[in-house]
Amino acid sequence: PPEPTDNLRTDPGAIKLASIDYGHIIKEKPFAVLYPTSVDDIRTLIYLSYNSLFSYTIAAKGQAHSTWGQAQANDGVVVQMNSLNRFRNGTGILISGDRSSGFYADVGGEQLWIDVLNATLTRGLSPVSWTDYLYPTVGGTLSNAGISGHTYQKGPQITNVLELDVLTGKGEFVTCSPQKDSELFYAVLGGLGQFGIITRARIVLGPAKKRVKWLRILYSDFSSFSTDQETLISTTGPSDKVMPDFLEGHLLMNQSPLDFYPQSQRRKITFLVNQYGILYIIEVVTYYDNKNEAKKVKQMLKSLKGFLPGFVFEKDVTYLQFLNRVHDQEIELRKKGLWDIPHPWLNIFIPKSRITDFDNGVFRNILLKRNFTSSTVLVYPLLRSKWDERMSAVIAAEEEVFYFVGFLDASADNWEAFDNKNKDILQFCVNAGIKFKQYLGHHATKEEWIIHFGSKWNTFQQRKTRFDPRMILSPGQRIFNY
Ligand code: FAD
Numbered sequence: 001p002p003e004p005t006d007n008l009r010t011d012p013g014a015i016k017l018a019s020i021d022y023g024h025i026i027k028e029k030p031f032a033v034l035y036p037t038s039v040d041d042i043r044t045l046i047y048l049s050y051n052s053l054f055s056y057t058i059a060a061k062g063q064a065h066s067t068w069g070q071a072q073a074n075d076g077v078v079v080q081m082n083s084l085n086r087f088r089n090g091t092g093i094l095i096s097g098d099r100s101s102g103f104y105a106d107v108g109g110e111q112l113w114i115d116v117l118n119a120t121l122t123r124g125l126s127p128v129s130w131t132d133y134l135y136p137t138v139g140g141t142l143s144n145a146g147i148s149g150h151t152y153q154k155g156p157q158i159t160n161v162l163e164l165d166v167l168t169g170k171g172e173f174v175t176c177s178p179q180k181d182s183e184l185f186y187a188v189l190g191g192l193g194q195f196g197i198i199t200r201a202r203i204v205l206g207p208a209k210k211r212v213k214w215l216r217i218l219y220s221d222f223s224s225f226s227t228d229q230e231t232l233i234s235t236t237g238p239s240d241k242v243m244p245d246f247l248e249g250h251l252l253m254n255q256s257p258l259d260f261y262p263q264s265q266r267r268k269i270t271f272l273v274n275q276y277g278i279l280y281i282i283e284v285v286t287y288y289d290n291k292n293e294a295k296k297v298k299q300m301l302k303s304l305k306g307f308l309p310g311f312v313f314e315k316d317v318t319y320l321q322f323l324n325r326v327h328d329q330e331i332e333l334r335k336k337g338l339w340d341i342p343h344p345w346l347n348i349f350i351p352k353s354r355i356t357d358f359d360n361g362v363f364r365n366i367l368l369k370r371n372f373t374s375s376t377v378l379v380y381p382l383l384r385s386k387w388d389e390r391m392s393a394v395i396a397a398e399e400e401v402f403y404f405v406g407f408l409d410a411s412a413d414n415w416e417a418f419d420n421k422n423k424d425i426l427q428f429c430v431n432a433g434i435k436f437k438q439y440l441g442h443h444a445t446k447e448e449w450i451i452h453f454g455s456k457w458n459t460f461q462q463r464k465t466r467f468d469p470r471m472i473l474s475p476g477q478r479i480f481n482y
Contacts, residue, residue: 007035018078024342026069030076035083039199047171049472057475060197062137067345068442072476081110093119103205109139109198126208129154133326139198144440145190145393149246152233155386158189160204166196169468187463190393193474195467209287212322213297214315217282217307222359224306225280229381231303242296246285248380251278253373261313277368342415346407346422347439349396354434355403361428372421378406397435449479
């Protein structure tokens with residue numbers, strides 16, 4: 001490994017910081033941590049490893065919001081990406097373009113999405129596709145997919161990128177796009193950090209609306225809930241049909257927080273939760289600038305059939321407040337000491353044809369029966385046609401509609417119980433023949449990764465041989481490194 005220098009640190013503080021992530025489950029110690037002062041520092045680090053007899057592994061670490069050690073490098077070198085920001089001299093986020101050809105932002109791979117949002121809003125612009133939480137880095141979410149309630153309409157974040165600067169596993173600096181070095185471009189997007197380190201991404205921007213109508217609609221039965229979700233995202237329907245700007249869904253169980261709802265309604269909601277065990281909540285949003293546009297949200301409700309009459313709740317907030325909503329929860333959880341604790345998360349994609357079986361087998365027969373009613377569980381539909389098959393990201397089977405289901409548990413003292421529950425969920429899917437795929441997931445063996453990638457495995461492996469032949473990058477994913 002290279003000799004320690006001022007920006008290549010081996011002190012216990014730097015090592016400790018690079019051995020933890022949001023999951024607080026995997027803790028692998030790197031040999032050293034690079035605090036780069038330029039993109040060239042990272043290039044040199046990779047180049048030296050690639051050309052040395054005994055290469056060392058290198059993991060770009062964004063915000064370490066991973067939950068299974070994906071940004072760690074056992075005995076290798078972790079690159080603390082945010083260190084780049086200090087040396088960008090105001091060039092970390094640059095906005096260009098015009099009305100006719102469209103606007104875009106060139107952003108450093110280390111930039112946080114919240115900073116991209118704040119910078120673009122000053123020009124009345126905004127990225128069009130988001131994650132629920134805005135504090136991961138651009139490079140971090142683009143290595144996965146970047147999904148949320150915007151994805152059904154705008155595609156995942158990886159499909160809203162025009163160009164990338166990438167340092168490959170050979171230490172080469174390549175600017176790539178669908179037109180130039182497209183193989184690397186498609187490899188890196190959703191590529192789990194396996195092919196290169198993203199140092200710049202050109203992100204599509206659109207006009208930003210000022211305000212948000214934010215609705216939660218309560219359902220007592222799953223079939224009405226999922227039918228209405230699918231109706232909302234379907235492009236067929238009356239000519240005046242209003243499409244939501246954002247559509248998600250989640251479970252409300254007896255330990256779920258009720259702070260979204262008016263105080264006066266909480267007893268009634270609790271009564272319903274006790275009656276039905278689970279309430280299914282559609283979360284739907286329209287963005288607007290003026291009063292007329294704000295009325296669109298009511299029109300959207302007309303097409304819905306099965307919600308509990310009278311149980312539609314509305315908030316009116318700014319665009320920034322809505323997009324940054326998870327940060328408010330972060331502040332509360334940090335106050336209570338409940339942020340930096342284990343997060344045994346499971347995120348999966350389920351084909352639409354099996355989502356009712358999943359409700360019965362998992363929400364009812366595992367979560368409810370075994371009293372996992374504190375879990376935050378997201379459930380919302382996505383459309384296959386909004387994804388790009390050439391990219392490395394993997395989604396569920398052949399169907400056009402598939403569901404994202406996220407089990408976002410946190411547990412200070414017994415994460416294993418939640419992890420065992422998640423293993424039972426996966427086993428249920430295997431036994432029931434449900435063709436699921438994990439998102440942000442981890443797999444114990446190479447064989448499991450091969451199953452995960454399915455028909456994409458050969459391409460994934462060939463791209464690895466081409467762009468990172470010595471298997472230097474992102475070892476914490478444990479695809480090629482054990
Ligand atoms: P890290 O955890 O630091 O790294 C993730 C992987 O990417 C690692 O393998 C790392 O080596 C690699 N990597 C990091 N930077 C680069 C780079 N510049 N170039 C190449 N590879 C790189 N995801 C969603 O899609 N939708 C959500 O709604 C969502 N909500 C979340 C909410 C919370 C509270 C949290 C903690 C996470 C959420 N995520 C969500 C997951 C998040 O998007 C991913 O974990 C993402 O990878 C985190 O970004 P990061 O910068 O922390 O990456």
